Amino acid sequence: MNTDRFDLGGGEPIITLRDVAKSYWREALEIPVLQGIDLEIPVGAYIALMGPSGSGKTTLLNLVAGIDRPTGGSLEVCGHELNSLDDDQLAAWRNAHVGFIFQNYNLVPVLNAFENVELPLLLTGAGRGERRDRVEEALALVNLTDRMGNYPRQLSGGQEQRVAIARAIVTDPDLLVADEPTGALDAKNAEEVLALMERLNSEFQKTIVMVTHDPKAAHHAKHQIHLEKGVLDKAVEVNR
Amino acid sequence: MRWLALIWKSLMRSKRRTLLIVGSLILSVFTVAVLQSLLTTLNAVTNNPNSSNRLVVRHKSGLTQMLPRSYEAYLRQQSEVETVCALQWFGGYYQDPRNFFANFASDETTLFQTFREEFGAAGISEAQIKDYLRDGAGCIVGESLAKKNGWKVGDVVPLTGTIFPINPRLTIRLIYKSPKPSDENVLHFHYKVLEEGVPRMKGLVGSFWVRTHRPEDIPRFIERVDRHYANSAYETLTETENAFNLAFVKMLGNIGAIIQGITAAVVVAILIVTGNTMATAIRERTTEIAVFRAMGFSASRVLGLLLFEGVLLVGVGGCLGVLVANLAAGAVRASLGMAMPFFADFAILPDTVLACLAGAMAIGLLATFIPAYAATRRPITEGLRAVG
Amino acid sequence: MILGLLLAAPFLAYLAWLIWALVAYPIPLGYNLRSLWQRKLSSFSTAAAIALVVGIFVVVLSLAQGLSVAFVSSGRPDQALVLRPNARFELNSSIERDRMRILKVHPLLKRDAEGPMASAEVVVVKLFPMADGTDTNVTVRGLEARGITLRPQVRLVQGRWFRPGLSEVVVPRKMQGRFPSLELGRNLRMGGRDWQIVGTFDAGGASYESEVWSNVNDVMQAFRRESYSAMLARLESPERVEGFLKAVEDDKRLKLEVIRETDYFKELTKAGDPIKILGNLITLILTGAAIFAAMNTMYAAVAGRTKEIGTLRALGFRQREILASFQWESIFLCLTGGLLGSGLALFANGIQTGTTSFETFSDVSFAFTITPGLMAQGVAFSLVMGLLGGFLPAWRASRIPLTEAMKGG
Incomplete structure (x- = not known):
């Protein structure tokens, strides 16, 4: 496999995958999900990972985000060789470098918007005042300052996802990973969320890796990477 | 405490569930606290520090057999002895046979010295003691007994004898306070009333209560007295007051074993119920736990948060249970204390409270650990996939 | 009782509906x-x-x-217990010998070939060592041979009944587990003399299973008792107990109290x-x-x-x-x-x-x-x-x- 096929623009790579493989074991049977993935993603990239279901796109996202481990090859993300980190170090690494955006938002129902956004900051040792400033800043960015005290059930789907995005960026991570971020949203809200992500990429230089099967969503990314049966198929630069 | 709010809100996720389990815990811990306190109350009876200097001399054959009062002279001669009080359980009642309280015919001249810890409490008036000593038909009663029956100094109390065929009419000369409630539920009257009223008691008494100078003297004294009267017509059994009381506590039978059995069953039940509740609560949160971990919470931090939640849940139930038990202690004293004299001293002691709380915490930890550990060992990706 | 029924009624109705629902x-x-x-x-x-x-x-x-x-299960409705007034329990009671002589031939008692069916008895308590090494008070009952026939639920299991004058005792079989000293054939020390255990009995769960039995005169001698504790007697029928009660309580020579045996045990149950x-x-x-x-x-x-x-x-x-x-x-x-x-x-x-x-x-x-x-x-x-x-x-x-x-x- 040749990395030249995937020219994702210049710049320092933030994600480097070398011959990454992942397989699951079902009883004695090995089921390969990803094979021989070689990929470099530069800082500031906005990638849409696409492919039919079962192609391994979510698995690849999980590996890059450090919530799953490869069965072969090596990953260097945000300056760390992920294989060399133990589980606790990996957790700390995620807290510092990765923000997550999920399809179902996954807000904690018993916490209000402010408290949900504050959650990852609890791990950073930031004091109360600093936490407040950063949460307010993040919520202002997603334009939900007035909804700070609302609980998830009092928010619309689009608002919930925006709170989730605020939670993802509050620690100021280098990398945002999103798994079908618009999958549960109607067209209007989806558009809003995608616009927000685009802004995070262009204005705040966040590197974004997004899994989606929605061509409209993928159109917002700078590049689309297609997977097919566990191997990289092609990369397309999006003309916006 | 930046985590406390988070843990508290997690507990309140399902208010009804938390309320039900806390209710269940309150009732269970209440039961255990009361049962264990019954045991400690009984144990306190046989470990009375006030009686470390005292002994009881009685007939070897049992409580119903009498000793000659002449034995008193020999007992007094012993160098270890400070004072001797002849004392006989009268077993009378006032108005209603169900209205139980201890009443004794006792040697008024040595009573106050022998039981000075019991009578020595605040403000016993010398003048009133003199009144009692002077009035051969007088009696003294403890304050709580007097209160219950509405007695005042100078009132006449007619006692109906059950063991002895006399019904003495006694005038209250002194109402005393005592450090322990059970010691206040007592009436004493002059020994002569019994001796002169009942021909068969002439020159006889049920027991001698001996006060020694020092507790160390006791073993030697016991040995000498019992040897002295061995093979006589009236053989003696001498034992410490605590050992004497132990025989009465024993009379309740295997109550200790029954209480421990019930406690063990309740503890296991709490463990199961709490474990089940926490397992449900954690199962509901499978996805949420995965999200927490994705955000950078380490497995051990999540485990810690869940354990703390379990401990808090059981802790709240435990604290409230102990609190209710404390509030109910008065009722137990009033009800059981009337039926069985020891329980007049019933109280939930700090030791029992601590033991119950520590036990509750341990149960919380243990019950939460298994589901929580399993939850944090689960791969994050699997948790995210689960339908939450 | 009525309150209980009222409370239970909705339950029962609901349960009945549930059962009906199961079918219908x-x-x-x-x-x-x-x-x-x-x-x-x-x-x-x-x-x-x-x-x-x-x-x-x-x-x-x-x-x-x-x-x-x-x-x-200890009492019979056609039997009565005679006690000293206010004594309430046998242990507290005492009846002097001369009164007992009058009582035992009371005309209202049931008679059979051997005479009036009454047993003069004495009850004392004695400390016995238990299996765990501590002592507890055990009732020792002295009775006449009649006393055994008046308690038909009592049955000899092993050995034989005690004989008068020989310091013999019989013990409940059920007590033997908790009191290791009560072994058949062994000697028991009480009241300054040795007593031989000659038999064991069973009382079908009645309270006698907590008592050691011997001859009344032997027990009175050993424990230096001048008087009996109580008398157990059988009347012709349960209805006659009232009459006996009145007769004895009104008799100036006796001044004693009579309790129907079933009532006596009911009181003890409390x-x-x-x-x-x-x-x-x-x-x-x-x-x-x-x-x-x-x-x-x-x-x-x-x-x-x-x-x-x-x-x-x-x-x-x-x-x-x-x-x-x-x-x-x-x-x-x-x-x-x-x-x-x-x-x-x-x-x-x-x-x-x-x-x-x-x-x-x-x-x-x-x-x-x-x-x-x-x-x-x-x-x-x-x-x-x-x-x-x-x-x-x-x-x-x-x-x-x-x-x-x-x-x-």
């Missing part, structure tokens, strides 16, 4: 049972907690019953009241705890099946059928616990224990007897828990709208 309505019971099975861990742990509470309930019941049986009340309170409180736990489990079961219930409603099941079906699910859950608990209580079966009557200052021994009746009570008790614990969750389930079936999640 198409209740998806199989579905409910499979759901219980599907949530094995949760169902089983709830059942286990209920089992423990039911176990405690049955053991406490058997304790209370053991105490009652020990006394109640010694166990505090234990009974305490036991009932504990069970009541723990029942509350168990009901809360069952409610929790059932609420969780209902909450986890919102969609399923919506689907059942969409399929045409009516609210009352959903209510009945979930109520039955809860009842099955608790009944499982009840059966387990009643089984668990069997471990306590046959354990001999003792307690002391504070009225008589002597040991009363009895065995935990877990009868099928008690076990059935335990199971019935778990049924009540199932009713109470399941009602609110079942009600909630029946209120779930059928539109829930269409929702996601």
Whole structure:
């Protein structure tokens, strides 16, 4: 496999995958999900990972985000060789470098918007005042300052996802990973969320890796990477 | 405490569930606290520090057999002895046979010295003691007994004898306070009333209560007295007051074993119920736990948060249970204390409270650990996939 | 009693409706049972907690019953006990020899070939060493040969009855376990002399099983008693007891009190009241705890099946059928616990224990007897828990709208 096929623009790579493989074991049977993935993603990239279901796109996202481990090859993300980190170090690494955006938002129902956004900051040792400033800043960015005290059930789907995005960026991570971020949203809200992500990429230089099967969503990314049966198929630069 | 709010809100996720389990815990811990306190109350009876200097001399054959009062002279001669009080359980009642309280015919001249810890409490008036000593038909009663029956100094109390065929009419000369409630539920009257009223008691008494100078003297004294009267017509059994009381506590039978059995069953039940509740609560949160971990919470931090939640849940139930038990202690004293004299001293002691709380915490930890550990060992990706 | 019935009436009516619903309505019971099975861990742990509470309930019941049986089966309605006035108990009582002479030939007593059926007796208590090394007070009863025939429930098991003048005793077989010194053939030291144990007896659970028996004169001599304690006598019929009572109490020479034997033992039974009340309170409180736990489990079961219930409603099941079906699910859950608990209580079966009557200052021994009746009570008790614990969750389930079936999640 040749990395030249995937020219994702210049710049320092933030994600480097070398011959990454992942397989699951079902009883004695090995089921390969990803094979021989070689990929470099530069800082500031906005990638849409696409492919039919079962192609391994979510698995690849999980590996890059450090919530799953490869069965072969090596990953260097945000300056760390992920294989060399133990589980606790990996957790700390995620807290510092990765923000997550999920399809179902996954807000904690018993916490209000402010408290949900504050959650990852609890791990950073930031004091109360600093936490407040950063949460307010993040919520202002997603334009939900007035909804700070609302609980998830009092928010619309689009608002919930925006709170989730605020939670993802509050620690100021280098990398945002999103798994079908618009999958549960109607067209209007989806558009809003995608616009927000685009802004995070262009204005705040966040590197974004997004899994989606929605061509409209993928159109917002700078590049689309297609997977097919566990191997990289092609990369397309999006003309916006 | 930046985590406390988070843990508290997690507990309140399902208010009804938390309320039900806390209710269940309150009732269970209440039961255990009361049962264990019954045991400690009984144990306190046989470990009375006030009686470390005292002994009881009685007939070897049992409580119903009498000793000659002449034995008193020999007992007094012993160098270890400070004072001797002849004392006989009268077993009378006032108005209603169900209205139980201890009443004794006792040697008024040595009573106050022998039981000075019991009578020595605040403000016993010398003048009133003199009144009692002077009035051969007088009696003294403890304050709580007097209160219950509405007695005042100078009132006449007619006692109906059950063991002895006399019904003495006694005038209250002194109402005393005592450090322990059970010691206040007592009436004493002059020994002569019994001796002169009942021909068969002439020159006889049920027991001698001996006060020694020092507790160390006791073993030697016991040995000498019992040897002295061995093979006589009236053989003696001498034992410490605590050992004497132990025989009465024993009379309740295997109550200790029954209480421990019930406690063990309740503890296991709490463990199961709490474990089940926490397992449900954690199962509901499978996805949420995965999200927490994705955000950078380490497995051990999540485990810690869940354990703390379990401990808090059981802790709240435990604290409230102990609190209710404390509030109910008065009722137990009033009800059981009337039926069985020891329980007049019933109280939930700090030791029992601590033991119950520590036990509750341990149960919380243990019950939460298994589901929580399993939850944090689960791969994050699997948790995210689960339908939450 | 009436209040109890009033309180029980709604329960019974509801239970009757549930049983009727089982027959008349198409209740998806199989579905409910499979759901219980599907949530094995949760169902089983709830059942286990209920089992423990039911176990405690049955053991406490058997304790209370053991105490009652020990006394109640001791008396006969056509027999009477003569005591000193106000004595209330044999141990407190005394009857001088001259009075006893008059009493024993009282014209109202029943007679047979050997004369009037009456036994002059003496009761003392004596400290006996127990198996655990401590001592406890045991009643020693001195009686006449007549006294044995007046107590038909007492049966010789081993050896022979005591003979007068020889310092012989017979002991209850059931006491031998708790008091190792009471072995057949061994000597017993009391009242300054040795007594040979010549026989063991059984009294069918009556309180005599806590007493050591010997000849009345031997006991009086050894314990230096000048007077008897009481006299037990049989009358021609239960109705004659009243007449005897009046005759003796009015007789100026006697000045004694007469109590029907059954009443006497009823009075003694009250010694166990505090234990009974305490036991009932504990069970009541723990029942509350168990009901809360069952409610929790059932609420969780209902909450986890919102969609399923919506689907059942969409399929045409009516609210009352959903209510009945979930109520039955809860009842099955608790009944499982009840059966387990009643089984668990069997471990306590046959354990001999003792307690002391504070009225008589002597040991009363009895065995935990877990009868099928008690076990059935335990199971019935778990049924009540199932009713109470399941009602609110079942009600909630029946209120779930059928539109829930269409929702996601």
